[in-house]
Amino acid sequence: MSIQNILCVGAGYVGGPSMAVIADQCPEITVRVVDINPERVAQWNSDTLPVYEPGLDAIVQRCRGRNLFFESPTPDHVNAADMVFVSVNTPTKSFGHGSGQAADLQYWESTARWLRPHLKRGAIVVEKSTVPVKTAEAIATILHYDRPEQDIAVLSNPEFLAEGTAIRDLEQPDRVLIGHGDSPADQAAAQALADVYAHWVPREQILFSSVWSSELAKLAANALLAQRITSMNTLTALCERTNADISQIADAVGHDKRIGPRFLQAGVGFGGSCFRKDILNLAYLCEQEGLNVEAAYWRSVVLLNDHQTDRFARMIVEKQFNSVAGKRVVIFGFAFKPGTNDTRDAPAIRVCRSLLEERAKLVITDPQALEHARQDLAGLAGGITFEPDPYRAAAGAHAIALVTEWPEFAALDYARIYAGMEKPAFLFDGRNLLDAAALHGLGFNVYPLGRRARTHL
Numbered sequence: 222m223s224i225q226n227i228l229c230v231g232a233g234y235v236g237g238p239s240m241a242v243i244a245d246q247c248p249e250i251t252v253r254v255v256d257i258n259p260e261r262v263a264q265w266n267s268d269t270l271p272v273y274e275p276g277l278d279a280i281v282q283r284c285r286g287r288n289l290f291f292e293s294p295t296p297d298h299v300n301a302a303d304m305v306f307v308s309v310n311t312p313t314k315s316f317g318h319g320s321g322q323a324a325d326l327q328y329w330e331s332t333a334r335w336l337r338p339h340l341k342r343g344a345i346v347v348e349k350s351t352v353p354v355k356t357a358e359a360i361a362t363i364l365h366y367d368r369p370e371q372d373i374a375v376l377s378n379p380e381f382l383a384e385g386t387a388i389r390d391l392e393q394p395d396r397v398l399i400g401h402g403d404s405p406a407d408q409a410a411a412q413a414l415a416d417v418y419a420h421w422v423p424r425e426q427i428l429f430s431s432v433w434s435s436e437l438a439k440l441a442a443n444a445l446l447a448q449r450i451t452s453m454n455t456l457t458a459l460c461e462r463t464n465a466d467i468s469q470i471a472d473a474v475g476h477d478k479r480i481g482p483r484f485l486q487a488g489v490g491f492g493g494s495c496f497r498k499d500i501l502n503l504a505y506l507c508e509q510e511g512l513n514v515e516a517a518y519w520r521s522v523v524l525l526n527d528h529q530t531d532r533f534a535r536m537i538v539e540k541q542f543n544s545v546a547g548k549r550v551v552i553f554g555f556a557f558k559p560g561t562n563d564t565r566d567a568p569a570i571r572v573c574r575s576l577l578e579e580r581a582k583l584v585i586t587d588p589q590a591l592e593h594a595r596q597d598l599a600g601l602a603g604g605i606t607f608e609p610d611p612y613r614a615a616a617g618a619h620a621i622a623l624v625t626e627w628p629e630f631a632a633l634d635y636a637r638i639y640a641g642m643e644k645p646a647f648l649f650d651g652r653n654l655l656d657a658a659a660l661h662g663l664g665f666n667v668y669p670l671g672r673r674a675r676t677h678l
C-alpha cells in the first residue's frame with residue numbers, strides 16, 4: 222500500500238512540526254494539516270508560526286505550498302486521504318466524572334465522528350494524540366459503525382517529541398512506535414506507516430506492538446520521565462540543609478550505567494502540557510481498575526512536583542526577610558522549558574500566582590513566551606509588567622527568580638544587572654543555570670536549588 226496523501230487533524234505543537242518533517246522527508250507525499258481554529262491555520266500560513274521550535278521555520282518555508290498545506294477542514298480533505306493522523310488535544314477533563322484526572326476525549330471523538338462518513342475504503346487512521354489505553358478500540362468502534370471493519374485500519378503511533386528539541390527528535394527519533402491489530406489489513410496498515418517513517422528512520426528503530434501496549438507505553442514514558450525529575454527534586458531540600466550539592470549527586474549517580482546521566486537536572490518542577498496530564502491519566506486508569514496503591518504512587522509524583530514549585534516560591538519570600546510586598550521581583554523565563562514559546566502548566570505560572578498573593582510587583586521577561594505569559598496571567602490582581610529586555614526588567618529590582626533555563630540568561634552581564642538593582646540584591650536560581658560563586662562575588666545573595674546558598678547577610 223503506497224501512501225500519497227496524508228491528512229493530519231490538529232495543527233498544534235505535535236501536528237504542525239511532525240507533519241512538516243514528514244513533508245520534508247517524503248517529497249512525493251502531499252501532507253495537509255487541518256485545524257478547526259482558523260486563527261491557527263492563518264498563523265501557520267504566515268511568517269510568524271504559532272509554534273516556536275528551533276529549525277521549524279526553515280522546514281516550513283521549504284515545504285509549505287510544495288507538499289505541505291495548512292487549511293481549514295473540509296470533507297474533501299478526508300476523502301482524498303490515504304492516511305489520517307489525529308493529533309488533536311486531549312487535555313485533562315475539567316468536569317463531571319474523572320474531573321481533574323481523566324483525559325477529555327471529546328475532541329478525539331468528534332474528530333472520529335466527522336471522519337467516518339468521508340473516509341475512503343482502505344484508509345488508515347493513526348492515533349497520534351496521547352490517549353488512555355483502549356481509546357483506539359473505542360475510536361475503531363465509531364469508525365466501523367455501519368461499514369465493514371476491513372474498510373478502515375486504526376493504528377496507534379504515539380509521539381515522543383519533546384518541545385524545544387522537537388525537530389531533532391522528529392528527524393532522529395530514539396524510536397518510532399506503531400501499535401496495530403492482528404488482522405492482515407491492520408498489519409498491512411502498520412507496514413504502510415512504517416514505510417513512511419523508513420524514508421528517514423532506520424528500520425530497526427521502528428518498533429511494533431499491540432495497540433494497547435503502544436497507548437500505555439506513551440503514558441509510561443512520560444510518567445517515568447516526570448518521576449525521574451521529581452526524584453531528584455525531592456533531594457534538593459535535603460541538600461540545602463546538609464550542604465550537599467545536587468549537581469554533584471546527579472553527576473555521581475549518572476555515571477552508573479543503569480541510571481545514565483540524562484534527565485537528572487533538579488529544578489523548580491516540571492511543566493508542559495503532557496507530564497501532569499499523562500500521570501494523572503495513568504493514575505486514573507489504575508484507579509478505574511481498582512489499583513489504588515499504584516494510583517497513589519503515580520499521583521504522589523504530581524503532588525511532589527507542586528510541592529517543589531511552592532517551596533521555591535516560599536524561598537523567594539522567606540529569604541527576603543519574609544516579605545516581598547511592594548518589592549520588584551523579576552521572573553527570568555516563563556516558558557515551561559527553553560526552546561519553546563509553550564507555557565502550558567509552566568511552573569512560572571504557579572510561582573507568579575504565589576508571589577502576587579504576597580503582593581510582589583512582578584516583571585516577566587522571556588525570549589519567546591511573553592505573549593502567552595500575558596494571556597496566562599490576565600485577570601490576576603497585582604502589578605505585572607512584561608519586558609522583553611532582561612536588563613530593563615532587572616533595573617530597580619529587589620530580586621531575580623530564574624525559572625526557565627534559557628541559555629540567553631547565562632550569557633547576560635550580571636555586573637551590569639547588579640549595578641542597577643536595589644541592595645541587598647537577591648538571585649534565586651530555580652534551575653542551577655548560573656555560576657553561583659561568580660554572582661556572589663559580584664555582590665548578589667544567591668540561592669540555588671539543592672546547593673548551599675551564598676550570601677553576604
Ligand SMILES: NC(=O)c1ccc[n+]([C@@H]2O[C@H](COP(=O)([O-])OP(=O)(O)OC[C@H]3O[C@@H](n4cnc5c(N)ncnc54)[C@H](O)[C@@H]3O)[C@@H](O)[C@H]2O)c1
Nearest residue numbers: 231232233234235256257258308309310311328350351380
Ligand atoms: N506538546 C507536546 O509536547 C506533545 C508531545 C507528545 C504528545 N503530545 C500529545 O499530542 C496531542 C496534541 O498535543 P498538542 O500539544 O499538539 O496540542 P495543541 O493544543 O497544541 O493542538 C491541538 C490542535 O487540535 C485542534 N483541534 C481540536 N479539535 C479539532 C477538530 N475536531 N478538528 C480539527 N482540529 C482540531 C485544536 O484547535 C489545536 O490547534 C495531545 O494528545 C498531547 O498529549 C503532545
